[in-house]
Amino acid sequence: MSDESATNRTGGSLVSGLPLGALNRYKVPIGSILLVILLRPLVSMEFLLGYGSVANTILIWMLFAASFNLLLGYTGLLSFGHAMFLGIGAYVTAIGLSRFSSSFVLSAVVALALAGVVAYLIGRITVQKGEIYFAMLTLAFGTTAHFIANYNPAGLTGGTTGIAGGAVPAWIETERGLKYVNLGGFQFDWYWLVAAAVLVGLVVLWQIVRSPFGRTLIAIRENKELARAMGINTYRYKVWAFTLSGVVAAYAGTILEINEQGATLSLLTVETSGDVILMTVLGGANYFFGPVAGAFVWLFAEDYLTDFEMLVLPLKEVPIVSLELAGVLAYWQFFLGLLFVIAVLIAPREGIWGLLRDSIETLYDRLRTGEEDV
Template structure:
């Protein structure tokens, strides 16, 4: 009789463990699904940004920065030229539609493939170089590609003006500031199409980093000499990591071409690559969701602080004191840079995601201590 309660309690604990382990097992798909579902309503709220168009841009940039983190966070490779592949995807689609009248279903896969081929060729040439030389060489390639696009060979890239105008596929329609996808008489908001592509692509990227290939990349990041001594062809792994990263970045470029209604020279700029690095480190390169958090914080701060003019205290609905801040918050990069410095000094690879996770775990353990 005395053993029954213990047995039942043991069964309950086992069931709870199963439930927790099941949730943790699917935490990444659940998290990605929640991002797609909740991001647009969140930024559309009047207390946040007040409009939902920026949510689509956030999803595309999250995919782009997550592709870069395959290099920095998982392989330990720093590249200053990741904008090459974003621009290759965008310009490839724009050139295919505007110059060759190709349908998007052909232009986009070709552009993504071109981005992957460029990444593969660059990696084969320079991946065996040391970390500093590799980073500088990617910067040199980025400047070269930017120069070629600006030079406008055979009138393909549009020069400094980029490509715009007749670069949208036929199934895209704009209505009162909203972008719609019209297929066979059925219309859906462009955000949900991007959300679907984002969800599937991020799941694929998640499968890559949790596969034996991804574990090998982590081993290279931690100790490349030891991995090489164990018989691992580290150069081959780096080449394919760089190639896959370029493919996912090219996919982001194919999406941003529609989102921005064209391809601009800024997509190929070194600043775009630099922003990807800062977003990754700000969010936390050690975590799968870290770069996503960095993108959200960066774009939210850019939009919110730039348009912020007057701070009303104690509340906007009951203003007592108004403080003019437009002249100060126009320098939002300085404020975000200050936050970036704090994150790097406290935990260089943890970022905001790691710091938030540590605070939540500490608070949870502190609450449990009172039970």
């Protein structure tokens, strides 16, 4: 994964007193910090979405997509049932809060533990069945999870209506549609707790993929026969990759449960699993931030295009040409799908993030060459 492992060619240079090598080494956590700080101000700009509450959902889905990429991008396993773990995180947390009046921390810990056990057992059954069979088996398990939640065993899951009332911790307050965290009399916006939680999740994933364990996953993805010949137990590594991916996805689900004030069947659908696959491939499975970029583009396009009614050129203040686009952009998924097809045709594993990186590097090289010529 060149996005976080490549060594800067000018590692000895200094930028603002810091070695470029150090900046390159820690660019993922630095980028993650900048992401959570700048995302809401960015989407809140009037010419973009104009409101910041959607940034909460975007951040959570970014983490979910990054957890999925531990399977697809780093291990080479395609799961069609990854929404199962997002749903486990949300449902178990909601059940603990609403049915048993337990604390959020206890409910979340139980959710993560259950997701880990389920992922480990499913991984033991599926990872050695071959890529196609693995994909189909994960789809079957995901559909089973949806059926169980819909069946509403012992009245825990709420069936088709899901879980809503009483599924929010006491320290979450809502005022005029906005959520706040109130801990010990100190109140702050819910977004910043989401940002901190997502930042922790991204850093944990970064530590996993840069560790010897993560490098071994890449070796297995590139050539599993050679990895076996080197004495690597590919079966064990795949099982644990599936387990860790499921736990982080459930972690995203616990945050999403508070954000959505409950859990619904939509979290467990095949469509949700399909969406995270598309986000990952669209953004670029080759890079750590690829799925993050894909999730942003997907969710931003959904909100922006569905609310876009009139195109005024060149400016709203100088309306020379006005085009009514509400009827056309109602089919926003078609245009996003077209972008997905173009990205896959041009760079199957690079995605939007890879194309953006390549463009910036090409521009930088041209500018540097021009300065040297001068």
